Amino acid sequence: MGTVWLGTLGLGLALMTAATPPRVQMPKAVCNPHGACVTLTEEGRTEEGLLILRLEEKLPARIPAKRAFGLWLAWPQEAQKQRQLVTRQEPFQVVLETPAGHFELFVPLEVLVRRTPEEPPALLAHVSFDPAHKGVLKAAVNEVVAAAQARGLLTPDQQQVLASRQKALEAGLPGLLRVMEEFLARPSNPKSREQFLFSLASFPGTYLSPDAPEIAPETFLTGPQRTALRKAGYEVVGKHSLKYSETAELAYQLRLQAYSVEQLVREWNAGLRGPAAGIENLPRPPLDFDRAHRLDDVSFTLDVRNDTGLTRMEQVLQRLLEVPGVRRGSGAPLPPAR
Secondary structure (H helix, E strand, O other), X not given: OHHHHHHHHHHHHHHHHHOOOOOOOOEEEEEOOOOOEEEEEEEEEOOOOOEEEEOOOOOOOOOOOOOOEEXXXXXXXXXXXXXXXXXXXXXXXXXXXXXXXXXXXXXXXXXXXEOOOOOOOEEEEEEEEEOXXXXXXXXXXXXXXXXXXXXXXXXXXHHHHHHHHHHHHHHOHHHHHHHHHHHHHOOOOHHHHHHHHHHHHOOOHHHHOOOOHHHOHHHHOOHHHHHHHHHOOOOOOOEEEEEEOOOOOEEEEEEEEEEEHHHHXXXXXXXXXXXXXXXXXXXXXXXXXXXXXXXXXXXXXXXXXXXXXXXXXXXXXXXXXXXXXXXXXXXXOEOOOO
């Protein structure tokens, strides 16, 4: 009897020893670029490997207006938007100087938070405002366009476009201040929080982006303006696109925008992109250019066809030779474009 009891006890001890040890919840410090940190407890990970932390929000019932604040808080979003923001190459950040004060919004990478075990994971965000640090609210302008403006190259219509962008930017500030006031009055209210964070994150559209399509140098500036900037030492790089046809007669449409003669010839000879893209696997005659035309601007659209009796390479070559300053080069034919 004693032997049986001891055996049973030994089996119980063995089962207890083999049991999985309890998960140790490790603290995790998350910081914004200015060193404002919060230490949270790790709760697990999503299927994609994103860290889930427990956030115990301690927000006041009301935040005094016209005073500086900085808060870590949860920002609930639908799952796809969350993934887009936390799986970027760089953390999502908004820095906004305004006559009313300095705004910042920061969302760290690969981190989600829960305030309770029952709620879905949300974004972790740090939002701050300092009314003492005021600045000029200025619409972003591409550096090439800004150089054209500084040199007095822009037309009155172009100046009006930039002025309209600046006016639209300034017009968005009262709305941002209004939703911030509503948030300060009820920082824990989900609707007030969402309106404030969304308004700050999207403020105001493309007017703070120097890469906005409406002011891209290849479309906003004229050819002579781009040529003048190149001669002044600014780099203005052309862009190309291919639009393939659904009809048998048309192979594709080649569009070159804001090329210099030098870039045009260089890309053709290299056979990597631009005018050499889309042509057959055929050798190409080399091209050269007159140095006097090196910085001249080139933009055109060419329909490359299947029904002319000419190869695609020959059609593109003929069009390039029509550009002033472009001529056939010497030497053996170039290997097929890649």
